[in-house]
Amino acid sequence: MLTDRAMSVVFDGSPLKAMQSSLSVTAQTVLSTQELSQEIKSFINGVDAIQGRKLSVREHARCAVRLLRSVPACREAVLEHLRGVYDEHVSAFLHHLETDGSTSSGVNANLEDIIQEVHGVLSEFIHLNPRAWAPLVSAWAVDLLGQLSSKHAGRRVAPHSSSLNELLQLWMSCAATRSLMEAYSQCLAAMLAWCPDACVDALLDTSVQHSPHFDWVVAHIGSAFPGTIISRVLACGLKDFCSHGAKELVAVGEKGSRVPKIGSVVGILGHLAAHHSDSIRKELLRMFQESLSPSSPMSPTSSATSWESSPQLRRAAVPFLLQLAAMSPNLFGAVSAELVELLRPPVLLQLQALLQGLPREQLDSMLSLAVHLISQSPSGGARVLRFLADTATPASVIISGPTPSPHEGVREGCDRLLQMLLMHLHKLVFNRSEGADVSPHNMASSQPQRVVPFLQELQSLVGQLCAETLRLERKRHLWLHQLLCLLSVYGGPSVATETLCQLFTQARNPEELALAWQLHTTLSSCMAGLVPAAIARCVAQIHTHTLGPRQLRQLLLNLAAAIQSQDEERREAAGAQSSMAVQVGAAVSGHLHDFGPLLLHGDPAVSHAAVHLLSRSPLPLTFTPSHLLLLSRAAVTHFFLTLRRRGESGKESRDAGQADEAVSCSVLLLSRFAAYSSLTLKTVLQQLVEGALHKGNADLFGGKIADMSGAPLPFPSASPDLGASLLDINCQFGTTVNFSGSVWSVFHAGVIGKGLKARTTQQQPDPAGVIQNIQTLLAVVIQCCSSSGLNGSINGSRSSSEADEPPPINAEAAKVVAVTLVENVCPDVANGELSWPPEEHARTTVERDIHIRRCFEAHPVLFLLLQVVAAGRPALCYCSAVLRGLLATLLAHWEASREALSTDSPWHLQVTCLLVSCMGEGQLLPPVLANVHEAFPHLTPFEVRLLLLAVWEYVRANGPMPQKFVFNSEKGVFCRDFSRDGDVARYVTPIHSVLHKNIDRLGHLCWRFQL
């Protein structure tokens, strides 16, 4: 229905032209003076002067229009009369709407054509002489519009004033208001050429007077003339603002309602912002810039408006803009982003020059306004902050900022602004949280916490802020640190956690890390559980792989440093910092299993940092076994990795130092783990031994990988030469070899007919490195074994403090090593019992024995491990099978040896010596028998075999049983009482025979074999 009515009234060009032509006809029929005075009488009295009857509304209006055309002096009276006509039409229109068109629409239609006529006349006049008519009609139309819209605002059909679009639709469908609006638009279009301020002034005045009801007019006009209206509205507002002077500025806190025009300026711009925010922003910025730029009367832009030419107005522009921004978040949001971009040093200087002229209190209020604005700014806060910090940071020779250092005055201003901002935020934040604390249960939900947009925005930028803070640039980091505190309090635990986590991650040295402490100190008063949460967050970061290797490393190092400071602090006076350190330690220990995998991180730096952390972190009281296993496995693997790295980086001294440190850290970690519990001890040792024998690590300890399995690695380059298939080989075996032994017998020397098996030639790692590695390994193993981990001492460093006497090897630990060793060297468990068979039976296990020997051949480190085991009596008993196998092969060797002296086969001699001495150490042999190895180098192979046979016989007769050992509590070790065993003398006889035989060379050893 609305649209129908709107369509029925058309005020565009075509009817207007018709009007004009009809007018030119009527204008020629000039009324005589007599008729005119009659007309005036009729108009005044509302009665037809000739016929004496009352005029209808329509006729009266016609009469008015005639007077308008012919008697200039009646102009104002006529316009006043027409107000009534328009009002009547609007009433009728609204009534019609309210009664849904049930009443007669005749009156309405009648008036519509009158209004059309009036509109035609007016628009013709405006067209013909805009200079005279436009100001008149515009003032009239605007005033009438205001009157009509506020008068009929309460009508039932009239939508609420807040729904602007509906209002617009309603009024634009009414012929009267529509006609007024068009007349005004026409005037405005004409007047913009020469006196735009006047008409916008009128618009603003009316807008103030009929405040919310008139908004639709302004909105419509504004969208019809966006470019001009915006700048005019601004200029008008500025003028008004300026004329009201600075007193309003002081009273900023009172919402500025005392400045009427600025309120409507804000309202209008707010309406326009929906569609023309871009041009509004441009205008505002332009205003700002022009107000600063030195007055140039010839500048082309200043011709449009006049405010630029008045120094007073220019001075007021900045406060005005601030005020505007304070009153309208929309406008502020539109401008703030680009404003910061504009504030380059030259502009700042101009600004300073401008503001210097202002009185003190005005400056203060402007400052507080600016602070308020910044704190309320929903976006761009980060940029503002950076700008402020950049500008306020004192110029320095050392730190050259991104922008050239500004003037000192500007810097001080910014400094002050920044400090006020911080203070303001501080107030906001703490008042807010206080309010929430008072009654957290019932108030927190009902009263929404006051939002500080600035902080709200910065919450997401905590990371960057932390990074900036950590740069430790002069004053800047103080400000930022303060801000971080505020942010943390504002954002609650989540932000605080994030902040702390970021600081942990990004700090690079103790000074920077100290910021984290400071932050925590401040926050700890109002927030509990901050550190654990922060650590948990760090761990989460690790899990999600959001950190690069460097950051990761830094984080781990920082945590390590944090924990370490705990130790240092403990020695000194325990302060707040130490409590923080303790908390960190506790928190980290809860997450050790999460850090464990980092030991194996691809980046050595990270794994190094991880080992640093782990080796310093206190161990938790309880650990799930799975975690323990995981950790210890990782630790051991890391140990071997560090060894390898040390070997690789051996060239450069610097790397070597680092590698050494890494190794020692790793050793420390392992020993701590081992000391933690029996389970970890076992795991660590087992892993160590397995690792040492693993083919991947074997070369570290001088081992030969290829021989581990005892089978040759098929060389792709060599095998084609052979040209032999497996079938052929087997056929050959079948024809040429007489199988005297078991079917399993295999010749290990190679394929018959092809010569000896090609040994895998392998470059030996440099012996020094190998020795070092072996040393390290042994040190670790011994440390682990001797750390009396069974007692569960957490403090791993105690054993090292009792330096003089190395602690005894723990039997249990040694057993672990022994068992692991056996498992690895001798996978075949057949005949794995501890007691020894007669020597002849060794033939049944020749295959396994050879394997064992090869193992020892390939892994020299095994001997050393055996020694360790031997030291931990009675663990060597568990190596029985290995010892037996080794001895069997040695016997075979010496039996077959045709050399003149035992020294002619040095490796075997050495092995034999080691073996026997080990057995002696492990108290498998009585000292008399064990000492025989001292004689070996002086004997012939046959004699060696004789002695070894004696050894064998002894062990066979006196089986290596752990239960034969008793604990000597005095020494803290297990000992075997050989007196309980059978007579040794029987086995000593061959020794004595050999002694006799070679008394010339062995005389000096005789005393060793005394019973």
Place this chain on the structure above:
Amino acid sequence: MGDIRQSLLPRDVLSAAKELLYHLDIYICNLLQSGRQPPQVDSKTLELVEEFIFHSPNDRNTPARRMSALQELQLLEIMCSCFQEQSRDTVRQLMFSALFNLQGNQADESRMSLLGKLVSMAVAVGRVPILECAATWLQRTHRVYCVRLAQVLVDDYCGMVPGSVSTLQNIHSASPRFCCQFITAVTMLYDLSSEDLTPPLELLQMIVSWIQDDPRLVLITFLNTPLSGSQPITSLDVTPLGGLVRWCIKAPLTYRRDKKPPLTNGSSDSVVEAGPLFSALHLSVLQVFMLLPTILNEKGLYGRLTLLQMESLAALTSDLSRLLDQADKHTHKSSADTHTSSQLALDRLAQALQVAMASGALLCSREDLRAICSRLPHNNLLQLVLSGPVMYYNNIHTPPLAFSPHAAHLPITTHPAHPTHPTHPTHSALPTHPAQTTITSHSSSHNQYPGAVSEKVQRSPRSESSIVAGTFWHST
């Protein structure tokens, strides 16, 4: 009369005003009957008028009331009929001055605005008595206010309401006195110094047609006013001649400055060219000068009263030299055009000076003239006028007046007609003047004077130049 205030106070605005007017009428009648000389309206009454008609804010703690525009219109209508119905001139005059004579107080603004409306309305509905009163008012009031009144009328009839110029045009027949004063005020208002102060074409057209119809129109005030010393010095000139001369002389320069008139009032008017109008006006003005010697002689003022003030002439020549300088500076391209218009302006100046001197409207020596024209660029005619006939005639003793006896009998109809100017009045209506009759006989024989033939492009060049030539001889 002050006692009626209490009875007026409770009334509504309009009826109070109405009642006051009624009482004022009675009061003035009584005043006249009392025969006191001079009749003087007392200040109490004036205060009442200010309070109840002009609603000036007073200090009597009564809230200042305002009339709505409708009430104001009603009041105007009442005033119109009141003046119309009052048969006695003196009463009317006294009442008008009681209402509208400026008192130099706050009420003057509303007084002026109401007066403007009243006069405008009187023009529309043809109330002659009001116009007559207004003419008197225009004679007595300070020129600034006169100009304001004229401005209102011009705005109303030449600007605001299209097609209403004809209404204004009628005042010529309704009240020539008012018309004459109006012209004076308008020439005062539009001094051609800026774009805003150039008369609208409609107005110009109207004034030209008025003067062409009746050249004596511009002298009506002069003729009707007993020339005593009573004229306040700040009031308007007694004739518009000075202003009209200024218009004619400056027009070629100012109208050329902006080829297109800034705001044309309707498409039909824009075809009218300003140049010919000013040319016609110039001729009319010269013709009015020619009327002067008789009138002055009749009044016995010949040689005793100067209608053109030397100071205004000095101002005019300095303006002119400034304009000419500007013209030289700004227009380089159309220098020929510039030259033509500058020469036209100077020619008109020379012609006006010559005729005014000859007709006794300007009383000064040639030395004075040379002084005020010294800064003007060269112009042959002006040179001639300034130096007098001596330079051109060896025999300086030849009395120029010797020709007049012969010429006295020549019929005026032999003067060439102006075919391009249909509205030109027949010359038979003009009073015969001996000097004019000498023109035709000598203009042909003396056309070696360059200035005399310079205005060929104009619509009636010969008549102007012939007048000048005639007066040349006459004045020497």
